[in-house]
Amino acid sequence: MSLAALATDMSLGARAHRVAAVAAQFADAVDREARFPQEAVSAMKTERLLGLQIPSRLGGEGATTRELAEVCSILGQACAAAAMVFAMHQIKVSSLVEHGAESAWHVDFMRELGARQLLVASATTEGGIGGNLRNSICAIDVDGETCRLTKDSTVISYGAHADAIMITSRAHEKAAPSDQVMTVFRQGQYSLEKTATWDTLGMRGTCSDGFLFKGEAPSVQIFPKPFAEIAAQSMLANSHLLWSGVWFGIAADAVSRAQAFVRAAARKSGGTTPPGTLRLAEATSLLQLLKSNILCGLKTYEDAKADPDQLSSMAFSIAMNNIKLASSETILTIINQAMIVCGIMGYKNGTPYSLGRHLRDAHSAQLMISNDRILSNTSTMLLVQKPDTSLVG
Amino acid sequence: MNETIRELLGKVGGLPVPVAELADDADLYAVGLSSFASVQLMLGLEEAFDIEFPDSLLNRKSFASIAAIEQTLTHILKSKEAA
Numbered sequence: 001m002s003l004a005a006l007a008t009d010m011s012l013g014a015r016a017h018r019v020a021a022v023a024a025q026f027a028d029a030v031d032r033e034a035r036f037p038q039e040a041v042s043a044m045k046t047e048r049l050l051g052l053q054i055p056s057r058l059g060g061e062g063a064t065t066r067e068l069a070e071v072c073s074i075l076g077q078a079c080a081a082a083a084m085v086f087a088m089h090q091i092k093v094s095s096l097v098e099h100g101a102e103s104a105w106h107v108d109f110m111r112e113l114g115a116r117q118l119l120v121a122s123a124t125t126e127g128g129i130g131g132n133l134r135n136s137i138c139a140i141d142v143d144g145e146t147c148r149l150t151k152d153s154t155v156i157s158y159g160a161h162a163d164a165i166m167i168t169s170r171a172h173e174k175a176a177p178s179d180q181v182m183t184v185f186r187q188g189q190y191s192l193e194k195t196a197t198w199d200t201l202g203m204r205g206t207c208s209d210g211f212l213f214k215g216e217a218p219s220v221q222i223f224p225k226p227f228a229e230i231a232a233q234s235m236l237a238n239s240h241l242l243w244s245g246v247w248f249g250i251a252a253d254a255v256s257r258a259q260a261f262v263r264a265a266a267r268k269s270g271g272t273t274p275p276g277t278l279r280l281a282e283a284t285s286l287l288q289l290l291k292s293n294i295l296c297g298l299k300t301y302e303d304a305k306a307d308p309d310q311l312s313s314m315a316f317s318i319a320m321n322n323i324k325l326a327s328s329e330t331i332l333t334i335i336n337q338a339m340i341v342c343g344i345m346g347y348k349n350g351t352p353y354s355l356g357r358h359l360r361d362a363h364s365a366q367l368m369i370s371n372d373r374i375l376s377n378t379s380t381m382l383l384v385q386k387p388d389t390s391l392v393g
Numbered sequence: 394m395n396e397t398i399r400e401l402l403g404k405v406g407g408l409p410v411p412v413a414e415l416a417d418d419a420d421l422y423a424v425g426l427s428s429f430a431s432v433q434l435m436l437g438l439e440e441a442f443d444i445e446f447p448d449s450l451l452n453r454k455s456f457a458s459i460a461a462i463e464q465t466l467t468h469i470l471k472s473k474e475a476a
Contacts, residue, residue, distance in 0.1 A: 134428075176409060176425030228422055232453065313452040380428065384435045385451050
């Protein structure tokens with residue numbers, strides 16, 4: 001397709017590629033300076049990607065998780081931090097779409113989110129509970145039509161750049177740690193006092209600083225459903241599938257760079273293949289495996305989506321957990337293979353074959369919800385749940 | 394059956410409130426039943442009633458309250474008799 005044709009193509013793929021082009025241009029600066037990928041997020045707004053998932057009756061496009069995962073992958077090939085911001089935003093929107101349809105306030109908010117391209121962040125982790133997002137220490141104080149919340153949020157990705165934050169807490173002062181609700185607070189309804197700086201190995205542009213959150217808002221902004229249901233029915237699947245989409249993007253770009261390296265070397269040496277060529281073949285095999293893993297997960301989610309019982313079943317949780325484990329581990333192997341193919345040119349920054357950023361970004365995958373925590377949950381469920389031994393069904 | 398469920402729940406449920414104070418329809422997750430404890434409860438019930446929970450019943454709803462557990466067990470025991 002010519003550049004002029006691409007510029008006017010309004011298909012989702014073309015829009016995502018235009019954003020990716022912007023994201024790629026600033027990816028190294030975003031990484032080096034650990035700064036918010038402002039240019040890429042502005043491009044997402046221009047291409048109206050933030051409201052994709054909102055149903056068409058509310059002015060959105062009703063995009064499916066499959067379509068969103070593809071956008072995550074396209075962006076992930078350009079700038080993993082920008083792609084992860086997009087993914088995390090869409091995970092929050094999925095909770096609005098799946099669990100907010102019966103609340104007038106949440107419906108209005110979805111309409112506005114689509115119209116004004118609002119960016120939504122998430123505050124689920126808290127000092128004192130580790131990464132177990134299904135427990136809270138803080139409790140929301142509901143006083144008639146107003147609710148107040150103070151939370152020691154150890155991580156709020158792009159919190160300082162968001163237009164709204166969806167935050168978890170115990171449902172009331174006497175509630176058990178697992179009896180949680182989620183509330184949407186809009187910018188202006190909360191203050192953030194920075195308590196920790198996100199200076200990390202990779203995913204530096206997500207700006208996942210720690211904050212002391214203090215908010216006050218109308219109580220109607222609390223989701224009418226328990227957070228346990230939201231976590232099981234929309235967050236689990238969307239998180240693991242959209243994150244996997246981003247991770248696939250990082251790995252795919254690494255393989256592309258390795259292939260470009262091999263081609264350039266082969267051309268220069270008159271057709272003799274460099275020693276890393278076998279590794280490239282191996283990496284593409286793993287990339288295909290990763291793709292199958294994600295596609296299988298998307299199908300499992302699509303099949304289960306209509307049935308809340310199935311979505312909250314152990315079989316489904318195990319399937320989604322396994323997608324996450326496999327994706328997060330496989331990408332490291334793939335990128336490492338690509339690095340061996342490219343050699344010192346991959347190790348060095350600032351070459352067309354540089355893979356340092358890819359490798360550093362990819363290392364976050366096994367930590368964002370620790371794989372060990374996920375394995376431990378799955379192994380508990382396997383005390384009663386039989387493993388899935390079917391091939392096709 | 395109700396008694397056996399309550400006894401097991403007291404033993405493995407790890408709930409912050411005494412089981413005797415729970416109504417049959419009280420939401421066990423809201424009271425604080427963790428997913429780990431719910432699996433322990435399932436294992437205890439399988440042992441006590443000599444049954445196996447089919448995959449289709451291994452979801453949140455089947456174990457959401459004492460009444461729901463009774464219903465789930467009754468369903469399994471009935472289909473076991475029929476078999």
